[in-house]
Structures are given as structure tokens and as C-alpha cells.
Amino acid sequence: MNDLYHVTAAPHARSPITTRNIMQDVCIALIPASLFGIYNFGLRSLLVILTTILACTVTEYVYCRLMKMKVNPGDYSDVVTGLLLALNLPASIPLWMAVLGGVFAILIVKMLYGGLGQNFMNPALAARVFLIISFPAQMSNFVVEKIASPTTLDYINSGAVALDGVTGATPMAAVKAGETVNLLQLFVGNHGGTIGETSALALLIGAGYLLYRRVISLRIPLTYIVTVVVFALIFGGQGFDVNYLLGQVLGGGLILGAFYMATDYVTSPGSHKGQIIYGIFLGLLTGLFRVVGSGVEGVSYAIIIGNLVVPLIDKATRPVSFGKERAKVEK
Amino acid sequence: MGKSTFMGGIHPYEGKELTMDKPTTVLLPKGELVFPMSQHIGAPAKPVVAVGDYVLVGQKIGEADGYISSNVISSVSGTVKAIEKRLVVTGKLVESIVIENDHEYKKIEGYGKERDYKKMSKQEIREAVKEAGIVGLGGAGFPTNVKLAPKDEDAIDYVIINGAECEPYLTSDYRLMIEEPEKIVGGLKIILSLFKNAKGIIAIEDNKPEAIKKFQELVSADSNIEVHIVKTKYPQGGERQLVYVTTGRKLNSKKLPADVGCVVNNVATAAAVYMAVAKSTPLTNRIVTISGDAVNNPQNFDVLIGTNFGEIVEAADGFKQQPEKIVFGGPMMGMAMYTYNISVTKTTSSLLGFLVDEAAVEESPCIRCGRCTEVCPLQLVPVQLAILGAHNDEERFVKMDGLECCGCGSCSYICPARKGLTQQILQTKNQVLANRRKAKA
Numbered sequence: 127m128n129d130l131y132h133v134t135a136a137p138h139a140r141s142p143i144t145t146r147n148i149m150q151d152v153c154i155a156l157i158p159a160s161l162f163g164i165y166n167f168g169l170r171s172l173l174v175i176l177t178t179i180l181a182c183t184v185t186e187y188v189y190c191r192l193m194k195m196k197v198n199p200g201d202y203s204d205v206v207t208g209l210l211l212a213l214n215l216p217a218s219i220p221l222w223m224a225v226l227g228g229v230f231a232i233l234i235v236k237m238l239y240g241g242l243g244q245n246f247m248n249p250a251l252a253a254r255v256f257l258i259i260s261f262p263a264q265m266s267n268f269v270v271e272k273i274a275s276p277t278t279l280d281y282i283n284s285g286a287v288a289l290d291g292v293t294g295a296t297p298m299a300a301v302k303a304g305e306t307v308n309l310l311q312l313f314v315g316n317h318g319g320t321i322g323e324t325s326a327l328a329l330l331i332g333a334g335y336l337l338y339r340r341v342i343s344l345r346i347p348l349t350y351i352v353t354v355v356v357f358a359l360i361f362g363g364q365g366f367d368v369n370y371l372l373g374q375v376l377g378g379g380l381i382l383g384a385f386y387m388a389t390d391y392v393t394s395p396g397s398h399k400g401q402i403i404y405g406i407f408l409g410l411l412t413g414l415f416r417v418v419g420s421g422v423e424g425v426s427y428a429i430i431i432g433n434l435v436v437p438l439i440d441k442a443t444r445p446v447s448f449g450k451e452r453a454k455v456e457k
Numbered sequence: 458m459g460k461s462t463f464m465g466g467i468h469p470y471e472g473k474e475l476t477m478d479k480p481t482t483v484l485l486p487k488g489e490l491v492f493p494m495s496q497h498i499g500a501p502a503k504p505v506v507a508v509g510d511y512v513l514v515g516q517k518i519g520e521a522d523g524y525i526s527s528n529v530i531s532s533v534s535g536t537v538k539a540i541e542k543r544l545v546v547t548g549k550l551v552e553s554i555v556i557e558n559d560h561e562y563k564k565i566e567g568y569g570k571e572r573d574y575k576k577m578s579k580q581e582i583r584e585a586v587k588e589a590g591i592v593g594l595g596g597a598g599f600p601t602n603v604k605l606a607p608k609d610e611d612a613i614d615y616v617i618i619n620g621a622e623c624e625p626y627l628t629s630d631y632r633l634m635i636e637e638p639e640k641i642v643g644g645l646k647i648i649l650s651l652f653k654n655a656k657g658i659i660a661i662e663d664n665k666p667e668a669i670k671k672f673q674e675l676v677s678a679d680s681n682i683e684v685h686i687v688k689t690k691y692p693q694g695g696e697r698q699l700v701y702v703t704t705g706r707k708l709n710s711k712k713l714p715a716d717v718g719c720v721v722n723n724v725a726t727a728a729a730v731y732m733a734v735a736k737s738t739p740l741t742n743r744i745v746t747i748s749g750d751a752v753n754n755p756q757n758f759d760v761l762i763g764t765n766f767g768e769i770v771e772a773a774d775g776f777k778q779q780p781e782k783i784v785f786g787g788p789m790m791g792m793a794m795y796t797y798n799i800s801v802t803k804t805t806s807s808l809l810g811f812l813v814d815e816a817a818v819e820e821s822p823c824i825r826c827g828r829c830t831e832v833c834p835l836q837l838v839p840v841q842l843a844i845l846g847a848h849n850d851e852e853r854f855v856k857m858d859g860l861e862c863c864g865c866g867s868c869s870y871i872c873p874a875r876k877g878l879t880q881q882i883l884q885t886k887n888q889v890l891a892n893r894r895k896a897k898a
Contacts, residue, residue: 137866
């Protein structure tokens, strides 16, 4: 019996892309933004990043052990959640809160709903919103001790200030007021905000990597951002003001949300058409929150609300099977 | 009308460079030859010889039993040693005729006689194809004479010759296109003579520029035949994809190409038609690729049907080391077997030996990445069908068009969570069809 071979049903070939290396790619793509965050806000950012990642991986490991499930197969999805959560937190956050956020993301949002692939909301964003609601003051303290805490929740409208350079209003607030801002500074990210959201440049470098590796497509991010711009153009009350519109794009975590969180596979639609609808929907919500609302966290709320309608979008946009088009029309 | 590609599909590692530039070698069998009576779709053939009979090259040893069935022809001269069940590539035991080769290759009368198809009636042509035991050589094995006799022959607008050969590693069609393109064009012309309103299309993937050039030169004088260059993408050679790409017409699982005015034949089938009609030579040989990283000397052999695969492995200098998996056919739709002690049939295009079984991987949870939906050439939602299948929800499986699946394997190939999507969908599809047959009976 020395000529026995494996017997399985076709196909016998497998693509080299696995869940694990998709998640690794996302981590790699977030490195520039993380490094910029550390440069911009100091080493404490690194501490926050390590804390949330550790909190997420430990929570998943412990949960799997307690539930007698197969222990984390090393797919890096927990690392992605931890890293994204950290990039969505201010560098000054007390570490126990960061831990709480990580535990909430993995335990409540992910594992209790069935683990990887089953969560209906993006765990990192859900945890961020949970922290914002629970600890509004700490979550909006963007300035690492050097500058007094802003009085309102919204750094955009308040006065969170970058470490060097722009003082007074943030770029977004200045934009809103119709003032000219240093767009270059806004683009590079040398201003206040959460650890990972300030530098459009760093985020776009990572996004370029993800696009190149085909981990994400442009469908969701592009429709999302374009919709935000169009919404701001029509309802923003500033008319066609390049400064104002670019400020909308580069500020307020839109780039981070659009490229890294709205594109989360688990919580976004599967079909191309669905993804475009989803992007537009997110854009409308974000625009609405920014223009009409008091402006707190437009992007995060828009995405987690968007997450909730994904099953509906999926249902409505199921592709028509090849060669069945006519049958559909006749019905 | 014509397009260069279809929606969906994948780009697996091609592996064709291992064998594509090596000329085909004729390999004569040493041992006994085994002819399963079922090498085609439809009813198995009935043996028309008995143990002890002396048979000749080109002699009919199995006769088509019914309309959808096919003759089986002896490829050697010799004595019938046994008629017994033998293992075939699907893993089943099938009644087979075993012939002891006398190595003299005495031929039946009229073998190889030149004929002018233009002087033959349509009925004579179809009869010649049927007698020669020709079936679809691309792998499906559908009797060609049946394909050439649609209900309304005037409604056929296109005769499509499938030279896509989109399965990785396989180059048997490619070598045929390079070495004997005249036979393929000859076969196409014979088929075209059956359909007065039809145009001929030879579809070739753009990774075969040499073949494209040869055919363009060969058909330059025929206004009725065109070479259609299609993009290299799997499953470009799938019937539904190929008809769509060449004519813009769409087929679903309930339709045959003839329903949209098309007749599709593989290049090797066209060449076999030419040999049967113009040269009175029945189907007794085919080109077989032996390839894969486990094979010492990957190449193509022109072998007699019935030859044991062990002889082909030997002729390719054996394996570098024990392969983990061997596959008959391409890696996407071919069949894995636990042994290569089986014989070459009309439809086995290759033997592939792999040192590492890529499919031996553990499944992980679906991350809803949507890649399976993106690559499905039929725009199905494979992951959902697989879940419905696993839950035995046949009603919703059918409603979601699960029966449309052509089994190309693209979804399983691409799945980063390594789910056995194609496998589950095909299993449920077969289960639904079996239940329907049961309900009918």
C-alpha cells in the first residue's frame, strides 16, 4: 500500500491568500499611522497601542479557553481590533480605560456574538463609542497634558490644539468658521486628535498598500468620501470653498474610518452594488451628523449605524445569477 | 457580440511552462490495455466481444447502448483477456474489456482510408462520428454525434472550437494546436458543413500567442471562420463562459448551447472528428499531460486509450519523491485518486503529481470578505449556498440558484478561510437532483 495518496474533492489548488495574511496586511498598513501617532503625541501613544492589543488578544485567548473553543488560531484579527481601537483613542486616555475598551470590543461585540465573522458591528468602533459615552471627558482630551482639556466633547468644535503650530481652533473648526487653514498641516497630521486619525498622509500610504494588495477596494472609501464632500457642498453653507471641503475630507477621522473601518469585511456588504450603496449611506450619515448635529464623532457613529443596515443592503443587492436575467424580468 | 472576458473568475498559478514547450512524444503500451465501458456521459456501452476473441486496431469492442452513449474502440490488436470490473478515475469499479496486446497493430479493413467529407451526406458524417466513438475530449465526455444533431440545425449560428485550455498545468490541447492545427481546422470545417447558417469560431486564451498565430494563418482564407482571442482567466473554457465571451449569449443550467444557436467542441474533439470523417480513423489515442512538481520529467505523451497510467509515469522518469497527491485532469476540476493504476480513457487529459497537497488545510471562520461572490463566474453567492447546503435547506438552496453552480472551484480556490465551498455546493446540488429523480420515479 505504498501508493496511497490524498483523495479530496476538487478543486485541488488554493490561493496563497489566507485570513491570517489579510489581517497581517491590515496591521502593516496601519504602521505608518501608528508611527506618526507616536511621533505626534509621544511615547504614551505606544503604551496605549500595546495596551489595547494586549487586552484584545488576552480577552480572546481567555474566552476561548473558558468556552473550551479552539484557542485563537493566530489569525491576527484580535491584533487588528486592538490596533484600530488604539488609533481611535486619545493618547492621554487612562490605561485602564484602554483595557476596558479592548475587553468590550472582543468580549461583548465579537465573541458573544459568535466570534470572528459573526459580529454585526465593527468591534473597535463599537468600543470607541462605548468609551465616548461612558467617559466623555477623558475621551476628548486630545492634547497630552500640555493644553487644558477642551470644554465641549468635540475637538473639532472645541479647541484641541496641536503640539506645535496651530493654536486656538482645530483645523476643522477653522474650516467650519470659513477661515483659511494650513491644508498642508492638516494633510500631514501635525494637529490634535486621536492617535491614528490625524495624519491623512500616513493613512493614505497604508491605504495604498491595502489597495495594492487588493485587501480592500476603492468602492466603499471613495463613495463614502465623495458623498461627504457633496453633502458638505450642498448643505454645508460654505458653497464651493476648496479649503472647507478639503477640511471635511482630511479632518475628523474620515480617512481612517473610510479606508480602515468602513471596509471591514465582516460588517460591510458583499456585493459591489451593496458596497456603493453602503458608502453613500455612510457619507450621508456623516454629513448629517457634521452639519446638523453638534458634530461629535460623525464618522464613528455613521459607521456603526451603517453596520446595522448591512444585512438589509445585502438582501436587496444579491447579484442576479448568470443567464437568469430574463427570468427575473418576466416575473 | 464578441467580448474578451466574463465577470468573475480567478488567476491561479498556471504551471504550463513545465510542459508547454516540449514536443509530444508517442508512447506505445507495454502491458495489457483496459477499456472501461463507461468513458462518457450516458449509458455504458455494451461489450460486443467475448473473452478469447481476437480484436484489431479500430475494432468496435463496446457498442453504444442507447442514444446518449458511445462506442468503445480497441486501440491495439490482440486477444480479449477478460471482461471484468476495473477501477476508473471516479473511484468506481466499471465493467471493462481487458486486451492482451500482441504488439502487431493489425488494423481493421478500411482503417485510415481517405474520404472527402464534401461528398458525404450529413447523415453519413454523423454516423462516422458515432462509429468512431467520439465524445467531448475536454473532460465532459458528451457523445459528439448527439451534439452535432440538434433539433433544428438551421438555428445553429456558431460552431465554437474551445481552445481556451484554462485549467492550470494542462497543455495537451496546446500541443495539439501547435503540432496539428490543420486537423482541428479540418474538423471544424466538417462540423460547419452540417450547419448551413453557422460561422466557425476558434477561441484561444491570450497566453498562447503561438497557437493564435498558427490558426490566424490557417483560416485567413476562410471568411467563415474567425479566431477569437480571449483573456487568460479561469474558467474561460467553461461552456457557459465561452459561449458568452464569443457570442454575447447567456446560458443557464437548464439550457444547452444549441438552445442559443451554438455548438461547442474542444480542439481535440474537432481533430478527432477530422480523423474519423476524413481519414476513417476512429478514436484510439489522445494526448495526455503528465506534470506537477513531483514529476521528474513533465511532458506530453500521445498515448493509446487503454494504456495504464503507470507506464506514463515510468516514461516521465517517475516521481522525484512520493507525491502527496495525484490528480487526473486539472487541479481545479480534476479528480484525486489514491492510485495511478488505472487506464487512460477518452476524457483523461492528464496526470498531475503534487509534492504538497494545497487542499489539505484547515477551515477557519468566514470573514465575509466577499471574494467567493466576486470570483463566481455565474454571479452566485457561494458562501450562502454552502451554509444553506450544510443546513440541508434544499428549498432555499434552489431558490438561491444553487443548482446553477458549474463546479468550477473558483470559490474554494479563493476563500481565505479555506472553506470547502464548491464541495459543499456540489454535494447539495447532487442531493437535490437525486431527490428529484426519486420523486419522479
